[in-house]
Amino acid sequence: MLKKKKAAGSSECCCVGMAIESMELKEIQKLQGHTDRVWSIDWNPATGHSGIPLLFASSSGDKTVRVWEQTNLSSNLFTCKAVLDETHTRTVRSCAWSPSGKLLATASFDATTAIWENVGGDFECVSTLEGHENEVKSVSWNASGNLLATCSRDKSVWIWEVQQGNEVECVSVLQGHTQDVKMVKWHPTMDVLFSCSYDNTIKVWADEDESDDWQCVQTLGEPNNGHTSTVWALSFNARGDKMVTCSDDLTVKVWETENIDIQSGGGFAPWRHLCTLTGYHDRTVFSVHWSREGILASGAADDAIRLFVDNNESEVGGPLFKLLLKKEKAHDMDINCVQWSPGEKPLLASASDDGTIKLWELAP
Amino acid sequence: MADIFDSSLNLEETHFKEGYDEGYTHGLISGKEDAIQVGLKVGFEIGEELGFYRGCVDVWNSAIRVDPTRFSPRAQTGIAQMEELLQKYPLMDPENQQVQEIMDSLRIKFKMVCSSLHVKLDYNGYPKSSSEANDMQF
Numbered sequence: 001m002l003k004k005k006k007a008a009g010s011s012e013c014c015c016v017g018m019a020i021e022s023m024e025l026k027e028i029q030k031l032q033g034h035t036d037r038v039w040s041i042d043w044n045p046a047t048g049h050s051g052i053p054l055l056f057a058s059s060s061g062d063k064t065v066r067v068w069e070q071t072n073l074s075s076n077l078f079t080c081k082a083v084l085d086e087t088h089t090r091t092v093r094s095c096a097w098s099p100s101g102k103l104l105a106t107a108s109f110d111a112t113t114a115i116w117e118n119v120g121g122d123f124e125c126v127s128t129l130e131g132h133e134n135e136v137k138s139v140s141w142n143a144s145g146n147l148l149a150t151c152s153r154d155k156s157v158w159i160w161e162v163q164q165g166n167e168v169e170c171v172s173v174l175q176g177h178t179q180d181v182k183m184v185k186w187h188p189t190m191d192v193l194f195s196c197s198y199d200n201t202i203k204v205w206a207d208e209d210e211s212d213d214w215q216c217v218q219t220l221g222e223p224n225n226g227h228t229s230t231v232w233a234l235s236f237n238a239r240g241d242k243m244v245t246c247s248d249d250l251t252v253k254v255w256e257t258e259n260i261d262i263q264s265g266g267g268f269a270p271w272r273h274l275c276t277l278t279g280y281h282d283r284t285v286f287s288v289h290w291s292r293e294g295i296l297a298s299g300a301a302d303d304a305i306r307l308f309v310d311n312n313e314s315e316v317g318g319p320l321f322k323l324l325l326k327k328e329k330a331h332d333m334d335i336n337c338v339q340w341s342p343g344e345k346p347l348l349a350s351a352s353d354d355g356t357i358k359l360w361e362l363a364p
Numbered sequence: 365m366a367d368i369f370d371s372s373l374n375l376e377e378t379h380f381k382e383g384y385d386e387g388y389t390h391g392l393i394s395g396k397e398d399a400i401q402v403g404l405k406v407g408f409e410i411g412e413e414l415g416f417y418r419g420c421v422d423v424w425n426s427a428i429r430v431d432p433t434r435f436s437p438r439a440q441t442g443i444a445q446m447e448e449l450l451q452k453y454p455l456m457d458p459e460n461q462q463v464q465e466i467m468d469s470l471r472i473k474f475k476m477v478c479s480s481l482h483v484k485l486d487y488n489g490y491p492k493s494s495s496e497a498n499d500m501q502f
Contacts, residue, residue, distance in 0.1 A: 131476070173476055
């Protein structure tokens with residue numbers, strides 16, 4: 001079977017320390033405010049360090065986005081700082097902060113994507129991206145913050161350039177998926193885009209000669225040990241040489257590519273299947289997120305949160321990841337999104353159909 | 365001597381052949397009639413859609429001639445690409461393999477240009493994907 005030795009990944013867990021096995025996921029706060037299911041959460045990457053309190057946004061079926069902020073640096077309690085409403089006319093399915101943390105993009109079932117700017121504590125809608133035929137499902141910023149990607153039920157993926165003065169223009173429309181596209185995500189360091197779909201595949205898109213000519217450079221599907229049902233989400237490890245995907249087929253899959261450092265000279269290194277985490281989930285896995293320390297969190301339709309870590313005791317050919325813990329009844333209904341916060345001691349945020357957001361701490 | 369029962373023995377076969385020939389002739393006529401109707405309909409639709417894009421491109425090009433800086437370079441590239449596709453479209457050769465490919469590219473470019481120009485234009489005949497999938501999805 002798999003003869004991959006696991007040197008590269010094992011270093012990622014060191015920061016968490018020896019006691020990780022005895023850790024528990026402790027609920028520190030339940031945030032109420034949304035009046036419908038909460039779909040997504042995104043932590044502002046410019047917060048949680050250098051003395052800046054943590055901040056995140058949540059988007060909901062109640063057509064609003066809420067911004068939550070840590071009340072002060074010494075506490076882990078959050079309060080709602082802003083409600084972004086009266087812009088989207090339908091469910092806000094996804095939200096994403098720009099790398100600088102200054103702009104927030106929100107994708108809605110009303111077929112538009114909005115860009116918001118924090119002007120002295122108030123969020124103003126500075127741009128609206130129109131082009132998709134119907135529901136926009138996901139939005140993602142590239143590492144340098146000049147490109148945005150969106151995807152929709154119309155089966156297309158759009159790439160947009162954010163110019164000076166927040167002017168946004170469409171760069172390319174990518175067609176290749178045969179069904180609803182669930183999520184788009186840029187690689188953490190390179191301008192390579194990943195999309196996953198109801199057509200069970202993950203597609204990789206690149207602009208190899210940098211001429212606005214974006215093409216599908218790889219499709220990860222069933223013939224490549226891929227998923228056999230809808231792929232709901234994907235996330236990268238800190239180095240960007242591994243990717244995790246989750247699906248309606250009840251599995252979580254880990255993919256890897258050649259050393260990212262070598263790739264910087266250009267050229268695309270293909271991704272390949274590394275392992276499948278199977279037998280852990282008995283309902284659809286909607287969300288998966290990789291912490292900087294290498295802990296995989298999953299949120300699923302069974303209302304539970306699971307954490308996985310590198311399996312250090314693994315023998316050659318044995319499983320590469322093991323279940324660290326399972327938090328049953330983390331929410332009263334489906335968990336749509338789990339996200340680790342930035343900062344030294346990451347918190348986990350989870351969003352659910354029950355209309356609440358919960359914050360969790362991994363502690364002894 | 366001819367068998368006097370010969371003609372009655374072949375009665376079934378004769379009638380079958382007669383009926384078949386009649387049906388075949390009828391089918392040929394009504395099939396042609398149907399094909400003409402389908403051809404008229406599909407041809408008209410494609411002509412209408414291409415004409416719609418042609419009209420948009422002509423208006424945009426006039427606008428660019430009046431003020432070359434009015435539209436972004438990307439929008440102008442998109443308009444030029446649409447023009448090229450329209451010229452390339454084999455109008456008189458409906459069985460050409462490229463037909464669908466060119467129409468798909470035209471539709472994508474049209475959407476991109478509209479988005480760049482911040483205009484909401486819709487070709488009424490454009491097949492809406494929303495009509496084919498009305499089931500609830502997230």
